[in-house]
Amino acid sequence: MFYLSLAFSLVWLCHLAYLLVLDRQLRQMARSMQARAETPLSSADK
């Protein structure tokens, strides 16, 4: 019984953790792309 709950919690944790990690990374990515798009097109490093 112990092993069973161990297994199930492990599985759920892993699945959810990976999902959340990816979701967060995507949001960050979207935010930085947004920020980049909003800066004026002055190529400041010319």
Next chain:
Amino acid sequence: MRRWFMALAIVMLMLSTWLGLTKGQIVPVQRNILYVHVPNSIGALLCFAVLLVASVAYLITDRQIYDWIAAAAAEVGTVLASILNATGMIFSRAEWNVWWTPSPRLVSSALLWFLYVVYLILRTSLPGSPRRRARICAVFGIIAFLDVPMVYISARFIPDIHRPDFSFESSWQSLALMLGMVGTIVLAGVLIWLRTDLLRRRFELENRLHD
């Protein structure tokens, strides 16, 4: 759109777990690990199939999207294979009191895990242009895929203690298992999709810097 699939997958998995543990309980109790072990096994193998198809597609078409899909499939596959091995070991400990033993099932899942991990290490440690790295990883993906049936055959040389004779006693059980499998497949698909997207956007982001 992705959110829907994600929600669908999670609902299916929750349903599968609930059904499996209530209506479809198997005795002795640790065999219920089956409800998470088998879906992850299917998922891990399917991810490998995705890896293979993406690798071949990349070599044939030279389009970067396939390289990203392959990398995403490798990552998701690693997670699934880790879960596969962990649940397998937990089951082995509960059923036979040993954490691991060279039985065909356990050996094949261990190899699958190793193949995934080596793919990821190769991806991060190869020097050279990204295109060269993508090509070599694709080659490894194909060779590694050849290994999978090879290990299933060679594992026949090891005596099998693994198979408790499992037959479905009630339709609830098969439903729970089915839900688990489909749910895991959908989840894996969503994860690969997410990861591929992430890789693509990172690439675009980096390339905008050079504009």
Next chain:
Amino acid sequence: MKSAWSGFKAIVIKDLVIELRARQVLPTMIVLGMLIVFILRLVVEPSSGRAEMPMMAAAALWIAFLFSGLLAQERSFGVEQQNGCIDGLWSAPLDAGTIYLAKLLANVVILSIFEMVIVPAVLLSFSLRVTGRWLDLVIVLALGNLGISSVGTLFSAVVQLARTRGALLSIVVLVVLLPMLIPASFALLVLFGAMPEEVGGSGTLAFVGSFRAAQGYLLAFDAVFIVACWLLFGVVVKE
């Protein structure tokens, strides 16, 4: 066709001559192999049962083969890095597959030389007798040799530019060769007399199957991977 054959021959002969003259890797291979056998021999107590010795011997033999094999394969394309020989190799009018086969043959020969030294070493230190089945032993070892060299030659070309060359090659080759080791160990155990020809069902023995099946598997494994590596070699060397 004519130039392919002469190109093939040229590469094989060049590699073998360089190795036999400069002896870059063979001594290291042999010493590594001997050390592995020695260490594994130390771990086994002869008093702990008669079955232990053949098992440890089979393990020692394959491990020595694998790791010394890795050294040989690292050499096969590592040797071209000096003086930019590698560019000369690629610009030769040779099909990439031919280059692969030539390097493969050179590796197989070098590993066979190693084999001739290490097998007596193993038999001696583990006090084993291979009564009358010498041909089978040679065949099994040759099949193992081909398997190890096939994958190793392909990936040796891949890892040449990496800093962690040897380590990267090791993990790639070892993981791909894993399935082969099960029937290979089984075959060796049969030859060392620790197992009957055919083992059915489970029991105290660790394997099930027949010796012929194991040989057949090794043959199939080699065929699959030599063909796959041969076909994919061209992809790997494109710049």
